[in-house]
Amino acid sequence: MAQLTEDEWRRRWEAERWFLAADGESGKRFGNETIRVAPDGEVSIKLPAPLAHLANARHGRYVLASAVEFRHRGEEWRDRIASNRAVAYRIHLDVARGRWYLTASWQRPVLKTLPLVTARAQGMVGVDTNADHFAAYRLDAHGNPIGAPHRFFYDLSGTAGHRDAQIRHALTRLLHFTQRCGVRAIGIEDLDFAAEKTREKHGRRKKFRQLISGMPTGKLKARLVSMAAEHGLAIVAVDPAYTSMWGDEHWRKPLTSTKRQMTRHDAASVAIGRRALGHPIRLGAPPRPLRHWGRAAPPHDDQSDRRGHRTVQATSDGRGREETRPRIPGPRTRCVSPDCGAKAGDQCAQHRSEHTAEQQPWQQDSLPLSL
Template identity: 50%
Template sequence: MDLLIQEQRPSDEVLPGRKRMLRSISEPFVLATPAGVRIRTRLRPTAAEESALAMIGEHLGRLYRSDLAERVSLGLVPAAQRQRTQRKRAITSRSSSRWAGAITRSAEDQYQLAMRALAAEISQLRSTVDALQKRIDVPVGAKINGIRGYQSRSERFRKTRRLAQIKGRLAVAEESLGAGRPRITVGGRRLWKTRNHLDEASLTQDEWAQKWVAARLFLTADGETGKRGGNETIRIGANGGMVLKVPAPLCETLGDHLALEVPVTFAHRRSEWEDRAANNRCIRYDISYDPVKERWYVDASWSYGDTPVPRLETLISTGLVGVDLNADHLAACRLDASGNPVGAPISIPLELAGRSAGSRDGQLRASITALLDFARDTGCQTIAVEDLNFQRARDTGRETMGRGARGKRFRRTVSSIPTGRFRDRLVSMAANRGLCVIAVDPAYTSRWGSQHWQKPLQASGGTVTRHHAASVAIGRRALGYPIRRREDGPRTRQRTLAGEPSPRPGQARRGPAVVIGRVRPAATSRQGPPGTR
């Protein structure tokens, strides 16, 4: 890209006596579409069927927890030494072959997820340790190489205690990762800790027990292509009838199969689900229970396989919509293939503060829907967003993002921006409409957009903010054009006058030129060649 890019340096390094160097800009890339789909509907079992589902879920849950504990005890070993065949045979005698396959597969997936989470925790703790150590090494009230020490000795002492605690946690996490034995709480560690704070959670012991039992149920069945309805363990026919295979120890009480009286219907993607079930293509089913609402749900999921990612050159040939994500709104602007703004930019509200998790997700979906409608109305097939990741800032926020009420307010703002969830929701919802999403490097988009594009956007009318200008900068970077522009040159007879346009931002104007031993003054817009007025 045509930018002034210098060698890459750490973002917190400032050379003495020199300005901070620009960091390298990553190339834009197309975000991959979701590899699968998951739909949900409600089950309406009778009282006897609810009791049977709970018995099956609790029995399989105990088998799943024992197999997961055995998998964790093996540690980080190659695939040939995970003993999945032996574990599956031991579980088959107490359930069935297909239930045993789903249990061992789920245990392996949970183990790998826990290992990734443990690695992410270690990275977070290391970032926190580095940020604390840098400030502790600086004397109280001093500033060395752009790093400011703590303001008082008492604050520095408290930070040293916190550093010691984090180092202890880091040592334990690194030991667990090296041994390949992460700590896993089936049912959720947060819910388990809530057991000791029932008053703060406004729960009774019975209510907590119901949540705990419901979270530890295991009613997951993997699909299999070629079998009736795409799944022999939990089968839902075209008429909506659901049949579950009962584990062997419970067959004397419940029979070989459990059939639900009330039919099951999927509203979302119904035609796609019916096509897969009719053609006996694999469908995975997950049954869960919500003790708060006292409702049973079933989820159906399947994968699309390898979906080809379109080429970037093809997507940007007709222009796109640049989007700037903020804490309380989305700023968007339409750009043509040449990188020029088309029409007036828009702002889409995104009010997430003070809402519950479900309400925040609904508001996020509504804002993304409005954004997709804007792209459809403007005739765009591509949306450009920033490749944001505030994880490092969240890890070291109290040390690097300001102090006092102002710093706390800024940290709260950064933490409230749903960067990862916004991108995931946008990609999946855009794929449903046949749109693609391009991610760009977020470096300097707000600064350069405000400097070079906020004033030109005023001509479109309405209120134009620096966030609208940032959306233009994001779109231009996705199209491969530079964000910064040259300043205007001479306005009058600029092709015949001997003036020269102003230099690029950050570059000094050329000094007087030397011609054969004498100094010739630099040309200006008022000087012209002989014979001109």
């Protein structure tokens, strides 16, 4: 300060008092009513009544000519304004650089890890992640689906900024839906396609590889956890194995009605929610009907390890049940005559090496060299 002249010192002193600040307001558009920053960086200021004639936008607002961009924690800032969470702003002048700056600040809540029992106490919202939408279904604490399925669509085409905004908007609507349901947790698959989109894994299935490559699973999990913490919600990640197959097999048809159409993804969200609640996905199916020969149908050759062994057996009075069959006199093979019943049961005489009849010495007759 000793090296500054009086004019330089006065300009710096005055510049430090040239600022405009506004505290954030949760629930207001983009988290602040006085100084509003849109997702595209547009800055507008709500003018007081005496200066309302200077407004260049609707509702007495003045839009600045320059846009802003947040490099540090920009994703977190966008997540907050997308859900209308409070963000405080301060506009000030840097005399040394001769530039105006806008600073954003907010309070990060302390993340509290809820016990799994507490998170499940009021039910769960199961979410199935797809290439173009989130399929969500509300379940009570006993795993029973409530209401109708909900779908939150997004478009992953276009620029990275457009895709990011689409995911953020869909997550915001999902979180608002969860809060309206009154539950405290969201069940979602623990997806990781890092090793699932290689050509060695799926060969020439180019469209499928492009599909799973376009799903931002890594960013999605991090963003969902961060945004859910702002709303006081817990995230329960479950194993994604067989959720789509078993959900479609056990929940799609029972929940389909004339007023409610269920898709495979809606049924998968029910399966995910039940797994997050600790309930089995598959419903107890009735035993298969017995055939007239007293046994259930055998599994298909290509599905034996999936269907398992046959467990349905005939009753004790059923014909043809598995037990030691009685000895039936007479020949057992077609290679012996009917009058050889005494020898029919002698397996030693039938196709056995080293039989007593084979131990007798024999000699082949010599063949004539000429006729």
